[in-house]
Amino acid sequence: MYRIVEKRQLSAVVWEMVVEAPLLAAHAKPGQFLIVRADEVGERVPLTICDYDAERGTVTIVFQPVGASTEKFAALEEGDAFADVVGPLGRPSDILDMSEEELKSKKFLFVCGGVGTAPVYPQVKWLHERGIQADVIIGCRTKDLLFYEDKMRSVAGNLYITTDDGSYMHKGVVTSVIDELVAEGKTYNHCVAIGPMIMMKFCCLTTEKHKIPTIVSMNPIMVDGTGMCGACRLTVGGEIKFACVDGPEFDGHKINWAECMKRAQMYKTQEGEAKLRYEEGRTHEGGCGNC
Amino acid sequence: MGDVLKKIPVREQDPKVRGTNFDEVCYGYNEEEAVAEASRCLSCKNAKCIEGCPVNIHINEFIAKVKEKDFEAAYQIISKDSSLPAVCGRVCPQETQCEGKCIRGLKGEAISIGKLERFVADYAREKGIKPEVSCEKNGHKIAVIGAGPAGLTCAGDLARLGYDVTIFEALHKAGGVLTYGIPEFRLPKDEVVAKEVENVKSLGVKILTDVIIGRTESLDELFEQGFEAVFIGSGAGLPMFMGIPGENANGVFSANEYLTRNNLMKAFRDDYDTPIYKAKKVAVVGGGNVAMDAARTALRLGADVHLVYRRSEAELPARAEEVHHAKEEGIKFDVLTNPVEILTDENDYVTGIRCIRMELGEPDASGRRRPVPIEGSEFEMECDAVIMSLGTSPNPLIASTTIGLDTNKRKCIIANEENGATSRDGVFAGGDAVTGAATVILAMGAGKAGAKGIDEFIRKKYA
Numbered sequence: 047m048y049r050i051v052e053k054r055q056l057s058a059v060v061w062e063m064v065v066e067a068p069l070l071a072a073h074a075k076p077g078q079f080l081i082v083r084a085d086e087v088g089e090r091v092p093l094t095i096c097d098y099d100a101e102r103g104t105v106t107i108v109f110q111p112v113g114a115s116t117e118k119f120a121a122l123e124e125g126d127a128f129a130d131v132v133g134p135l136g137r138p139s140d141i142l143d144m145s146e147e148e149l150k151s152k153k154f155l156f157v158c159g160g161v162g163t164a165p166v167y168p169q170v171k172w173l174h175e176r177g178i179q180a181d182v183i184i185g186c187r188t189k190d191l192l193f194y195e196d197k198m199r200s201v202a203g204n205l206y207i208t209t210d211d212g213s214y215m216h217k218g219v220v221t222s223v224i225d226e227l228v229a230e231g232k233t234y235n236h237c238v239a240i241g242p243m244i245m246m247k248f249c250c251l252t253t254e255k256h257k258i259p260t261i262v263s264m265n266p267i268m269v270d271g272t273g274m275c276g277a278c279r280l281t282v283g284g285e286i287k288f289a290c291v292d293g294p295e296f297d298g299h300k301i302n303w304a305e306c307m308k309r310a311q312m313y314k315t316q317e318g319e320a321k322l323r324y325e326e327g328r329t330h331e332g333g334c335g336n337c
Numbered sequence: 338m339g340d341v342l343k344k345i346p347v348r349e350q351d352p353k354v355r356g357t358n359f360d361e362v363c364y365g366y367n368e369e370e371a372v373a374e375a376s377r378c379l380s381c382k383n384a385k386c387i388e389g390c391p392v393n394i395h396i397n398e399f400i401a402k403v404k405e406k407d408f409e410a411a412y413q414i415i416s417k418d419s420s421l422p423a424v425c426g427r428v429c430p431q432e433t434q435c436e437g438k439c440i441r442g443l444k445g446e447a448i449s450i451g452k453l454e455r456f457v458a459d460y461a462r463e464k465g466i467k468p469e470v471s472c473e474k475n476g477h478k479i480a481v482i483g484a485g486p487a488g489l490t491c492a493g494d495l496a497r498l499g500y501d502v503t504i505f506e507a508l509h510k511a512g513g514v515l516t517y518g519i520p521e522f523r524l525p526k527d528e529v530v531a532k533e534v535e536n537v538k539s540l541g542v543k544i545l546t547d548v549i550i551g552r553t554e555s556l557d558e559l560f561e562q563g564f565e566a567v568f569i570g571s572g573a574g575l576p577m578f579m580g581i582p583g584e585n586a587n588g589v590f591s592a593n594e595y596l597t598r599n600n601l602m603k604a605f606r607d608d609y610d611t612p613i614y615k616a617k618k619v620a621v622v623g624g625g626n627v628a629m630d631a632a633r634t635a636l637r638l639g640a641d642v643h644l645v646y647r648r649s650e651a652e653l654p655a656r657a658e659e660v661h662h663a664k665e666e667g668i669k670f671d672v673l674t675n676p677v678e679i680l681t682d683e684n685d686y687v688t689g690i691r692c693i694r695m696e697l698g699e700p701d702a703s704g705r706r707r708p709v710p711i712e713g714s715e716f717e718m719e720c721d722a723v724i725m726s727l728g729t730s731p732n733p734l735i736a737s738t739t740i741g742l743d744t745n746k747r748k749c750i751i752a753n754e755e756n757g758a759t760s761r762d763g764v765f766a767g768g769d770a771v772t773g774a775a776t777v778i779l780a781m782g783a784g785k786a787g788a789k790g791i792d793e794f795i796r797k798k799y800a
Binding site for chain 1: 507508509517546547548549552553554573574575576578584585586587588590591593594597598601602603608609610611612613614615684685729732733734
């Protein structure tokens with residue numbers, strides 16, 4: 047069992063948990079993910095690793111409850127345990143393969159959308175520990191959904207925050223901030239974007255325009271996460287890739303986004319039913335006359 | 338007493354009924370039937386059946402005990418050579434192995450060795466009889482990667498020789514393909530697989546789940562932790578696809594995904610959270626045992642199922658019994674047919690497949706007649722899900738994270754067939770990780786060879 051040692055609500059919709067998983071914590075690297083299962087009947091849910099502490103033997107996960115499985119996670123309290131936490135999975139981030147000179151020669155820009163802010167943090171921290179200041183843009187719908195502001199500020203170079211409704215700092219979406227920074231004369235030659243698929247797609251369209259190579263972290267539907275089921279396949283540069291073993295990070299300019307977005311919808315009906323079953327104990331309201 | 342040339346028939350669930358549930362298809366023999374079947378055995382001195390068995394079970398001896406109604410003794414004889422008799426009795430292709438060599442089979446039908454093995458193993462389980470361990474612990478630590486048929490067999494054999502064995506399993510449950518791949522209706526998970534895993538543990542084997550060697554820990558770290566040898570039985574890997582248009586559409590699955598959702602993740606049960614795609618008409622592409630499993634699973638989940646295979650029925654790689662069961666249950670076979678494109682609607686959901694008719698040409702490298710497309714014979718088949726069952730390529734995780742472990746061009750780990758030795762000293766391998774997708778019993782044979790290789794390696798080291 048994998049005990050939850052800390053649980054924190056980061057925003058109205060986002061939770062952070064620090065979980066005991068010593069072997070995983072000792073081997074985790076920025077960019078990798080893990081798989082969590084709440085209980086014996088639970089799904090295997092892939093989540094990007096948001097922090098790790100080898101000495102303490104813990105990993106940090108951040109999630110937004112969107113379906114029955116993640117609702118179950120949110121219902122667990124400190125002292126409770128997950129049935130399974132397995133990983134680290136996937137390849138570590140590309141920045142880990144870069145030499146010191148290469149790292150020093152790069153101008154990094156990280157773009158975070160919503161819950162994607164959390165997995166960006168260990169990458170920026172990793173660079174900070176090596177004396178490299180990366181610029182970071184955090185975008186969210188409204189101020190109440192913002193989290194990790196101070197944490198990110200402590201490791202980032204410049205931190206730009208933007209809200210869709212203008213309730214805090216810039217008003218607008220992350221792509222408009224990228225455009226503004228480039229217009230101001232800032233140059234970047236390595237961008238990492240993590241967030242909702244739609245945000246990553248538009249971020250890539252923008253950076254392509256500015257010729258900034260961009261890496262994204264994909265989180266497609268998975269079952270085992272170890273390179274067995276093929277559910278997580280996506281098309282990158284015309285080739286089939288498996289996010290669990292070839293990714294989760296890919297060249298965002300080469301991804302077939304339309305296909306990825308459609309594939310993410312595959313179980314929407316069942317997921318909706320499962321959520322109703324979890325929350326209300328039934329899926330039928332009656333009265334529609336269709337059943 | 339029936340006709341001595343004929344097998345005692347085995348009772349099965351009615352095809353019409355079983356098509357709607359996941360309960361086991363075959364009921365197996367009862368005591369009376371088992372003794373009657375065992376009595377047909379000629380008790381050959383030079384028993385050919387043993388040669389046909391990849392793990393060389395002393396078949397003539399255990400059948401003799403069944404004849405005498407000493408079922409416990411029969412179980413202990415099997416247990417000496419096999420850690421998973423209740424599994425093998427159910428899923429081995431006996432017709433081409435032990436039963437294929439049976440002298441009784443020269444004139445009449447071979448002895449139902451598989452059904453007798455199953456009876457003995459089930460009897461032992463129901464009576465709580467455990468495999469005997471007689472030897473002393475020798476204190477040498479061995480690591481086994483993967484708790485599938487190869488790993489469990491290797492671990493069981495090594496434990497019987499006195500080794501201190503730990504299995505590292507990537508998934509949350511032990512069993513490998515027995516758990517995630519083969520369906521409940523052929524191999525019950527709680528009653529059969531979990532119990533056989535318990536039997537292996539009762540020999541002193543430790544099983545750690547949720548540990549992915551190559552990620553959670555590297556193979557080299559295992560040596561640092563004091564393991565003196567490692568057996569890699571990491572099994573099958575990434576599923577193959579055809580490379581035709583539309584293959585990433587919603588509703589196209591690998592057999593691995595479809596079966597894992599249903600077997601490991603129990604999507605067929607309401608009390609589990611796992612979703613599974615609800616399809617009305619399913620096309621399963623492929624002709625192996627896995628294709629039959631996927632087809633029969635889809636049927637039980639309520640679909641009309643067509644099996645699409647590019648060669649003719651005679652070339653189907655699946656066991657005859659599986660094909661027979663699939664047909665009985667109402668799976669339709671579209672042979673000499675090959676998909677060329679998956680058709681979709683505007684939202685990228687599957688609406689059908691475009692196929693081409695095939696004919697058989699000259700034999701190819703496998704010795705089977707090569708299927709050749711018939712020009713102009715394309716047609717469309719309506720369906721809302723497609724399950725690709727075309728085999729797998731080995732899991733790349735360990736080979737890609739371990740220095741000095743040689744692989745061949747198909748990415749399979751290169752290992753000696755006799756003892757499982759790889760290019761790295763102290764590292765042994767067997768099963769699908771070495772051969773590519775094969776059968777449970779061949780993986781068990783490789784696990785056995787690996788255990789022998791490791792024992793020799795350790796003995797030599799301390800000689």
